[in-house]
Amino acid sequence: MAKTRKVTNPLALAVLAWLLVEPMHPYELGRRLKESGKDSAIKYNRGSLYMVVEQLRKAGFVTEQETLRDTRRPERTVYALTGEGREELYDWLRELVAQPRREYPQFGVALSLLSVLEPADAAELLDRRLTTLGEEADETRATVRAATEGGVAWVFLIEEEYRLALLEAEHRFVTGLIESLRQPDYIRTWHEVFGNRQ
Amino acid sequence: MAKTRKVTNPLALAVLAWLLVEPMHPYELGRRLKESGKDSAIKYNRGSLYMVVEQLRKAGFVTEQETLRDTRRPERTVYALTGEGREELYDWLRELVAQPRREYPQFGVALSLLSVLEPADAAELLDRRLTTLGEEADETRATVRAATEGGVAWVFLIEEEYRLALLEAEHRFVTGLIESLRQPDYIRTWHEVFGNRQ
DNA sequence: GGGGTCATGTAATAGGTTACATGATTCT
DNA sequence: AGAATCATGTAACCTATTACATGACCCC
Missing domain, CATH: 1.10.287 (Helix Hairpins)
Incomplete structure (x- = not known):
């Protein structure tokens, strides 16, 4: 069951959860993650963030919604959760809650x-x-x-x-x-x- | 301090510890790890094992001691611990014992x-x-x-x-x-x- | 108005896992 | 003797981290 997930990095789960609130661009996701202090539970680093967003896109869990080219800032792509993404979020989260995974501290x-x-x-x-x-x-x-x-x-x-x-x-x-x-x-x-x- | 380590995969620590006993080839290391049940504490998989042994060799912590080409079995390379490897083993292990690392369960x-x-x-x-x-x-x-x-x-x-x-x-x-x-x-x-x- | 640092992203590199390969032994 | 399994290693493929790049804003 866990083996069939297309994306496995836990950071991706956080991304799905935040996109449930509203569409946003990766940098914004990162900012909220830090502000809310959730980065103490979830290993966060910017490089990985862009990577998992791309993985989620390929897997069909998020879509590019628009690209803001408001000249003042670097171009930002806003992503939105898809129906499959919503499904994946609930399914993955419920699995993580119900089934202990073996860890190697x-x-x-x-x-x-x-x-x-x-x-x-x-x-x-x-x-x-x-x-x-x-x-x-x-x-x-x-x-x-x-x-x-x-x-x-x-x-x-x-x-x-x-x-x-x-x-x-x-x-x-x-x-x-x-x-x-x-x-x-x-x-x-x-x-x-x-x-x-x- | 942890940042300066040339090899970071914990499996490598186990390799160093087993080589303290006697020189051996990677497959043998893997076998002992499983037999001793230590693979419940250390994430072990064969591919990673060969990888870390190679990393350890590049770092100078182990050396190729001999290559057995006893025709009956695939060629096996026996590795031995070096002085630096011994140092690294003690230093790393002591650090791991004394300092909690942040984990992300x-x-x-x-x-x-x-x-x-x-x-x-x-x-x-x-x-x-x-x-x-x-x-x-x-x-x-x-x-x-x-x-x-x-x-x-x-x-x-x-x-x-x-x-x-x-x-x-x-x-x-x-x-x-x-x-x-x-x-x-x-x-x-x-x-x-x-x-x-x- | 030049030096930091914020906002944003891409590219290069290193690390780890899975899949593949192949001869030997054992089992029936 | 053919099938299954053991012993051993290599290669291909993903994943993750670090380093690099670039324009805007902010502060004396």
């Missing part, structure tokens, strides 16, 4: 190779991570608070709440992990088995 | 656009997600249990424990979210504001 990679590091070293590095995780959680809470006080409804902030939940979970996990790495048993065994390699 | 994208969906629909889709999340958590627990009973040390399973911690956190988060979506207040407001679009 970088920290998972690091953990899967953690036995390479000397236990004391690993524990100290994880301590540093804890500090940063705490700071990021604080920043996220501050963002949410500021937005809420500015009148933004909670539904437009759930991705931040989600991020916070993950940060907190990771914090707890790392705290426990550090403790395990400091068990004398593990330290001794590690030096017996891998010590020669360091 | 697909579910975050979906959440950032959740207001597009009708509340009742969204809640029902999230219910389905809960079921799958529970199943995945169960599978992960089973994997860990089986491996532990088979004598695998906990340190080789931490990435699974991490995955489990994230799955559980997401489960709790989604449970709460469903409740919020079912508040009459939200349902009414949504229909007032977005109802015309559906």
